[in-house]
Amino acid sequence: MAQAEVTTAFSKKTYLDWYEIMLRIRRFEERAGMLYQQRKIRGFCHLYIGQEAVAAGIQSATKPGDPIITAYRDHGLALARGITSDACMAELYGKATGCTKGKGGSMHFFDVSKRFYGGHGIVGNQIGLGAGLGFAEMYKGTKNVAVCLFGDGAARQGILHEVFNMAMTWKIPVVFICENNHYAMGTSVERTSNITDIYKLGSAYDMPSEPVDGMSCEAVHEAMDRALKHARKGNGPTFLEIKTYRYKGHSMSDPQKYRTKDEVDDYKDRDPIKDVERTLLENGMATERKIKNIQTKIKEEIDACVKFAEESPYLDASELYTDNYMQKDYPFIMD
Secondary structure (H helix, E strand, O other): OOOOOOOOOOOHHHHHHHHHHHHHHHHHHHHHHHHHHOOOOOOOOOOOOOOHHHHHHHHHHOOOOOOEEOOOOOHHHHHHHOOOHHHHHHHHOOOOOOOOOOOOOOOOOOEHHHOEOOOOOOOOHHHHHHHHHHHHHHHHOOOOOEEEEEEOOHHHOOHHHHHHHHHHHHOOOEEEEEEEOOEEOOEEHHHOOOOOOHHHHHHHHOOOEEEEEOOOHHHHHHHHHHHHHHHHOOOOOEEEEEEOOOOOOOOOOOOOOOOOHHHHHHHHOOOHHHHHHHHHHHOOOOOHHHHHHHHHHHHHHHHHHHHHHHHOOOOOHHHHHOOOOOOOOOOOOOO
């Protein structure tokens, strides 16, 4: 299927919302990277820098009741969904005020009140869970649609095929999204499959599928809008391959020797934040002063969330066994 042309004219408010969402994600992630290098954040840490237009376009197209689930590169989507910078930064610090009480860390952001269901560290695991969230909405008779994101590496997992078959058979209201940033850790798509257009995998199940320009908020919103309307009408799932790019490594320990500086620079020339800022200014939707005020507001917010995380307490040791399910008579659990 050819990539659809973007034709919708978006409002000033939408562009301002996109700009603020993306700038919040960018500044949060930049600060998280600095704090990781200072060893204030430990464990795994996967930054979303470069992929902000995906989160912004999804947020503007979805409704608050639509559940969202994603993989371990989850900071950006969590922030776009409305989890506060305070709760997200505190989670990175492992503090009790984090969105999962400091128990999940970078890869496991979660907030039921925002209908954000993770953050999952097992590659591809969330594909089945995403279909389950959609099935639950169908079972309850709502018009909500689940949004399930995974990376290009996870698209090689067998669970994808099982779930695609089930979702099409039962017409589950779910939008499957492959955030294709071209590298599964350090391995390019071209080295792992003879099918480099990942959206074509959906054709085996007659699932509506298309590629999307993930560096464009407009293109992401348009594709999401079509897919969500399709599902809300009871027509079942859609598969979107949103082609994006991460400016940083796979994780903080990635030396990035598998790609060239020129390749990264080419994508930086298409920075979605700069594109939206230019659109705002050139179309008279915002003045330079308005842009500066947003930038100042976001900087102050990020400074404040770091202070909040620094000053927040760690969990008491008594919390070790809370928020877990345990069957006491299970034979392998020792007293």
